Each structure stands twice: as C-alpha cells, then as structure tokens.
Amino acid sequence: MSDFSIGVDLGGTNLRIAAIDDRGRLMEKVTFGTKTIVGRDQVLNDMCTAIRQTTAKYQTNGTLLGVGIGLPGIIDMKTGMMRESPNLPGWADYPVRAEIEKRMNTPVILENDANCAALGEKWLGAGRHVGDMLMLTLGTGVGGGIVIGGKIHHGMSGMAGEFGHMTVEPEGNPCGCGNRGCLEQYSSATAVVRMAREVIAAGEAPGLKKAASSDVEFSAKEIYNLAIQGDEGARKIFRRAGRALGIALATLINGLNLEMYVIGGGVSSAWEAFAPSIFVELRQRSMVWAATAPVDPLATPSGASAQVESVGGQQTIVTRALLGSEAGLYGAARLPIQRGC
Amino acid sequence: MSDFSIGVDLGGTNLRIAAIDDRGRLMEKVTFGTKTIVGRDQVLNDMCTAIRQTTAKYQTNGTLLGVGIGLPGIIDMKTGMMRESPNLPGWADYPVRAEIEKRMNTPVILENDANCAALGEKWLGAGRHVGDMLMLTLGTGVGGGIVIGGKIHHGMSGMAGEFGHMTVEPEGNPCGCGNRGCLEQYSSATAVVRMAREVIAAGEAPGLKKAASSDVEFSAKEIYNLAIQGDEGARKIFRRAGRALGIALATLINGLNLEMYVIGGGVSSAWEAFAPSIFVELRQRSMVWAATAPVDPLATPSGASAQVESVGGQQTIVTRALLGSEAGLYGAARLPIQRGC
Numbered sequence: 001m002s003d004f005s006i007g008v009d010l011g012g013t014n015l016r017i018a019a020i021d022d023r024g025r026l027m028e029k030v031t032f033g034t035k036t037i038v039g040r041d042q043v044l045n046d047m048c049t050a051i052r053q054t055t056a057k058y059q060t061n062g063t064l065l066g067v068g069i070g071l072p073g074i075i076d077m078k079t080g081m082m083r084e085s086p087n088l089p090g091w092a093d094y095p096v097r098a099e100i101e102k103r104m105n106t107p108v109i110l111e112n113d114a115n116c117a118a119l120g121e122k123w124l125g126a127g128r129h130v131g132d133m134l135m136l137t138l139g140t141g142v143g144g145g146i147v148i149g150g151k152i153h154h155g156m157s158g159m160a161g162e163f164g165h166m167t168v169e170p171e172g173n174p175c176g177c178g179n180r181g182c183l184e185q186y187s188s189a190t191a192v193v194r195m196a197r198e199v200i201a202a203g204e205a206p207g208l209k210k211a212a213s214s215d216v217e218f219s220a221k222e223i224y225n226l227a228i229q230g231d232e233g234a235r236k237i238f239r240r241a242g243r244a245l246g247i248a249l250a251t252l253i254n255g256l257n258l259e260m261y262v263i264g265g266g267v268s269s270a271w272e273a274f275a276p277s278i279f280v281e282l283r284q285r286s287m288v289w290a291a292t293a294p295v296d297p298l299a300t301p302s303g304a305s306a307q308v309e310s311v312g313g314q315q316t317i318v319t320r321a322l323l324g325s326e327a328g329l330y331g332a333a334r335l336p337i338q339r340g341c
Numbered sequence: 342m343s344d345f346s347i348g349v350d351l352g353g354t355n356l357r358i359a360a361i362d363d364r365g366r367l368m369e370k371v372t373f374g375t376k377t378i379v380g381r382d383q384v385l386n387d388m389c390t391a392i393r394q395t396t397a398k399y400q401t402n403g404t405l406l407g408v409g410i411g412l413p414g415i416i417d418m419k420t421g422m423m424r425e426s427p428n429l430p431g432w433a434d435y436p437v438r439a440e441i442e443k444r445m446n447t448p449v450i451l452e453n454d455a456n457c458a459a460l461g462e463k464w465l466g467a468g469r470h471v472g473d474m475l476m477l478t479l480g481t482g483v484g485g486g487i488v489i490g491g492k493i494h495h496g497m498s499g500m501a502g503e504f505g506h507m508t509v510e511p512e513g514n515p516c517g518c519g520n521r522g523c524l525e526q527y528s529s530a531t532a533v534v535r536m537a538r539e540v541i542a543a544g545e546a547p548g549l550k551k552a553a554s555s556d557v558e559f560s561a562k563e564i565y566n567l568a569i570q571g572d573e574g575a576r577k578i579f580r581r582a583g584r585a586l587g588i589a590l591a592t593l594i595n596g597l598n599l600e601m602y603v604i605g606g607g608v609s610s611a612w613e614a615f616a617p618s619i620f621v622e623l624r625q626r627s628m629v630w631a632a633t634a635p636v637d638p639l640a641t642p643s644g645a646s647a648q649v650e651s652v653g654g655q656q657t658i659v660t661r662a663l664l665g666s667e668a669g670l671y672g673a674a675r676l677p678i679q680r681g682c
Contacts, residue, residue: 030610131497143595148489154470155598157655159629162595167588167626169511179591179626247508251592254503255485257496285508285520290499314498 003062004102006051007333008069009113010034012087015043015049020333024124028054029329040090048103056107056157066107066336067100070328077158077341080110093191109335113328114161115152117264117321118145120331125322127263133260134252135321136163136245138267146256151338164188186244187274189220189267195237196223197209205233224270235273242274246281253286253316264321271320278318292316344403347392349410349672350454352374353428355382358391360399361674363406365465366612369395370670373616381431389444396447407448407677408441411457411669418499421451449674454669455502456493458605458662459486461672466663467603474601475593476662477504477586478606483525487597505529509588527585528615530561530608537564546574565611576614583615587622594627594657605662612661619659633657 002021009016015034019027032046055064065140073085073092080097082088101106101108111119127133127147139142142164153160164184165177173194185191199205207226209235212218216276226234249261263271279297282289294315321327343362350357356375360368373387396405414426414433421438423429441449452460459476468488470475480485483505494501505525506518513522515537526532539555540546548567548621553559567575590602604612620638623630635656662668 017422100539147598148494153489153597155629156600156657157598157633159632160598162598162629165595165626165628166592168508170509170588176629177628179628247511251507252596254506255487255501255593256494257498257501257503259497287506287518287520288496290519291497291500316497336455 002040003065003337004058005065005333005336006067007329007335008047008051008067008173009116009329009332010043010047010069010071010088011113012072014229015047016329017047017054018329018333019054020330021062021129022337026332027058030054034088040088040094044099044103051080064106066109066339067104068109068111068116068332069096069100070111070113070220070332071096072113074109075112075158076206077110077154080108082110092280094162106140107336108209109338109339111152111216111335112143112158112161114143114330115145115154116148116331116335117143117323117327118161118262118331119334120323120327120329121153121262121264121321121332122147123325123334124292126319127260130317132258133262134161134163134258135262135264135327136183136187136248138263138265140188140190142188143265146258155175159243163248163252166251168244183244183248187241187248187267191224191266192241192267193218194221195240196234199236200232205231207231207237208233208237213332219271220267224254224273227270227273232283238270238273239277241267242277243281245274246278247285249318250282250285250289253282254288256287258316259294260317260319262319262321263322264327268320275320281319289316303337344406345399345679346406346677347395347408348670348676349388349392349408350457350670350673351384351388351410351412351429352454353413356388357670357676358395358573359670360395361671362403363678366672367400371395375429380425381429381435385440385444389441391655392445393645401614405447407450407680408445408674409450409452409457409676410437410441411452411673412437413454416453416499418449418495421449423451427578446524448680450680452493452673452676453484453486453499453502455484456486456495456662457670457672458484458668459488459502459603459672460493460675461664461668461670462492462603462605462662463488463672464675465671468601471600471658473597473599474603475502475504475597475599476603476605477524477528477589479528479530479604479606480531481531483523483529484606487599495576504589504593508639509585509590524585524589526583528608529587533561533564533578533582533608533611534559536581537575540574540577546577548572548573549574549578549658552669560650561608561611563666565614568611568614579611579614580618582608582611583618584622586615587619588626590619590659591623591630594623595629598629598633599657601658602659603660603662605664605668616661623659648670 005023015032018029049329072087085091105236132148134146144163145159165182169181173185175182200209345362348359356373359370413422413428426432438449440616473489475487485502485504506523510522511602541550
C-alpha cells in the first residue's frame, strides 16, 4: 500500500499522464495527442478525465497526494497561470491551476517543463545519489533547471534556469531572444541543423550536402548518424555544440560548484559526438573543474555503481540524463510528493 | 544589553577586528598590519590578544556568540583549514579554526573573504531589504559570493562564487587560471591597468600615456580620475570593463533570477564610468532582465527608500555595494550570529 501522485507532461505535441507511487515506481502511464487545434478546453477535458480514471483505479491502494503538471513556459507560482506559452496557444493568462483544482478536488502544482525534467533526473535518474545538481535540456531550444536541497531553485520570479540564453560567443549567431551567441545557438537541435546548412553552403561538407539533398526533413538525428559513421563535416558540428556546452558549463561549475551537471533532451543522444569537446573546454576554462574532476570523466558510467561510489561530495560529475523523455513526467509527479514531505 | 560577535578580516595587508552586536551595530574596530613577514604565529597572537581584550570590554553587556574570520582563499569547511592561500604564506593546511578555538574557548567560523563581503552587504548593505542576491568584488582579481535564503551558497566543496573566472570572451586575454577571456581579465583593477597599457602601446591614448609616464604607480584609480575628467582613452577602458561585467551579469541573471546583484571592491568606486555599459549589455543579452528591469536602472538610488519600495520580488536590481571595505568585516561577524539563529 503506497500513496501516489499524478504527473502530467503537457507539451505542444503530446499530453502524457502517469500515476507514480511515493517511492518512484510507475503504476500507469497514458499518452494523448495534445490537439492544440481542437483547443485548450478539449485538452483540459481529456486531462481531467484521464486523471480521474487513473485515480479511481489506484485509490483503494493508497491516497492521491496531488497532481503535478509540467508546462512549456514561464509559470507564475502565485497565480498558478502561465505567463507565456508560445507552444500552447490559448494557455497564457488562463487560470490553469484553479480550473483543474476545481474539477479534480485535489492539490495541483504547476511547474516549467525543464524544471520538471531536472527534478525527475534528481529523483530517479542521473542525480538520484547526489546532492545539488542542474540539468541542461537540449531540444528545439535549450532549457535548464537547478535543484538545490532537493528542490527546484525558482529564483525571484520563476525564471531561473534560462541557461539556453547564456552568452557563449559575445559576437556570435543572433538569437530570437535579442542576444547574440546564446548557448541555444550552438547546442540545440535547431542549431545543429543550422550549423550543418552553414557548412554545406560553404561547400565544406560533401557528406552532409548529400544527406540534406536526399531528405526533406534533414534533422539533428541524421547529422548525428553521419557523425558516428565518421563523416568529418558532421563530427565538426557536434564538436562546435560540445565547445559551446563546455564554455557554458565551465562558467556554471565555477559559479555554483554543484555536484552534478546533467545533459538531457533529444540532442543528448549524440553524447558520444559532443561530450569529448565539453571536457576539453572544462579542463581549460574551469579551475573548480580542474580541482574536482574525476580521473576520466568520459568513463564515468552513468548510474552504475562505480559512479555512486565516486561521488562523495568532492567530485564534479558532468553526465548524460538517464530518463530520456520521461524525466519531465517523473519530475511533475514528484511535486505533490515533495510538498507532502 | 545585546549579544555580540567578533568579526575578523584577515587580508594580505591588514588584519581588522570588530565587535558587532546582533543587530549589526558596530561596537569597536581595530586594525593592524598583518606582518606577513613576521609570520603566521605573530599574526595569530595579535589576533587572539585583540579578540580577548575586546571581548573582556563588552562581555558585561552581553554574551560573545563566537568569532567569524574572513580569509583570502578557499576554506575547507570540514577541517577548518585553508586549502590555498597565495596572499597569506604559511596559512594553507594549518588548523586555523582548531588553533583559535583552543586559545579563545569560543566557536570559530572561517569563511572566504568574498563570501563574507556578500554576506555583509546582504546583512547591512545594499541587499539588506532584498531576498536572494550575489555580489561581485572587483579588486586585484574578481571574487564573488552568492547568498540564498540569507546564507552563503558554498557549493559542494566550498568553491562556489568564482565569478571572476566566468568566460566572457572565449578567445580573449589569457588568465592565470589557464583559461582565456575570464571576467577578471577585463573588470579587475589589474585588468584596468593592463588595458590602459595596451591602448597606450597602440598609440591610441595620449592622455593615459602622459599619466602613465609621470607616475610609477599608475593605478586603476588614476585611470578612473582621467575618465571622469572626460579623457576618451580612459573612458573606453571602463566601457570595456562594463561590457564584460554586463556579459557575465546577463548570464547570471538568466540562470539564477536573483533579486539583486551587487558590485563591490575597489574598482566599484568607478561605478559611474562602467555602469552604463553594463546596462547596455543586459538589455541585449538577458531576457530575464528585460522582463524584470527597473524603468531606469541607473537612477536607482542605492539604499535609499525609493529602492526599498521598488523591490517587491519582481524587479531585478544591479547596484553598487554600500559598505566599501567594511563589507567583509561585517559579514564575518554575521557568521556566529547566523549560526546561533
């Protein structure tokens, strides 16, 4: 008999709902398309129906502690509304929390999706045996979250963790945020494709050119596939992505001196292609890394017992995420459990 | 009748000791030369004698809560020793805390001097009315400290706050730490003088050249004096310093979303010369700043009541320090009071 919570991961494409018990064991998971065209009210109805059905199934075994919802945008913690939601039209300035609490009669906690992912990796993933950590999520953009004392560091107005907009090249590529040279311009999936198109246009990458011309959906994944097949043009792209990550991580390690830095999101599946460049930069750029690095940072087996032994509060670990796209869902489910603690 | 604590600021040049009551009122302050030539044991004797005399004078009025000591180096919090102390020869790996506790029979807390300065500004200076903050100390180098929940964020191994070694120009000036383009290479007193010598060598700054040739101790202060007199070469130096600070602060504001960022240390007396360039960079480089900036960030009167009213948890304040060289001393005294809380 275990108490449980409902985690919800509401993205622009999918709505996922999971019942997870307070020890982190998955009880059930369902996935829907988010039907952004059908609109907010339909998504809300689907969500509440699924939560109700799932809860009904398990409430004989334990108490529902609440519902945690991860959303792609900036959350106003006081009002329980999204301030901006470019990927969820119609959700900004709508009383999401109040509406769901009213329908479900249980506590609801909203959280930014990148923060949820960080919390999920802390609870059940790469960071489960360490103290404080942060996570970079490399997707269409680059998001981030900081977990200190087991809880998300929100900052003054819920905007902390915008690591995608750290300046890594002061005169670098223009970013949609108004800055130049943001991390996101080098280490997101979007940036990987852009950089590939740049080297193709410069006539420097025949392998990439061939792949791009034969495929209308030329993606970061394909560029990664070329890189692991040894294509030099593709490998160079990931070295650039790794260099930018290394510059950003060196600054974060020097400034925050956390125990672990987790790299997640879709692009992190190309870990082998960009991670060596991260460590080249860290060795040069971070005195705190130099004083606390493991002997062979790349050899650190994520999540294996060797890693658990190696972290005793004195080694800095930079590693890939373990939960894949589930991190945000698990982190969302953690929120009501944590508040109950 | 107030309880009190003793703060000690042990630098390479001066040893300062102050008795401060638990409401932050200065009771007494003494300053000695640190006699680094005479050596550690003499400095320790002077320190303990002064602490004993001061305590004897005030202990009829209240209880001594302990002694807080700010030191220029990395402190091992567990052992109470300095790991490295380039400015205090003979102090590394010496049991400072144990030795003073034995002699004084009162709790002793060691802390890095830049962290003490941040805590001092939080307690009694620029940050006294705000929540979380960090401070950059622009001196010979650039140090820093983060105060979250009223306490110093130490990180995993006491090394957090090394903001002087954030990379602001990936291919910039080489730094003693092994990196290139560290903040410290543009915004420290040392950097201001180096940049001045560079523009003199390039034949670009007749005013600076004249000042440098007529003075063997060509200092950041003189370059500042030229800047406020309108010398374009000198003004350009401080614009570069401000630009680097702006790049670094944009990253910190995006990542941490704190309420206040305080600029202290000797170079901060040139605030008027470099601050405008900080805000130019912030407007371009930080989306969190853009969402939370005061209408006129330069007009914010540090410490005045207008500022107090303006911070309600939704505005980001970047401002100069208020306590000057006293910040570290006050912060050191805060440590035993805080532990008693």
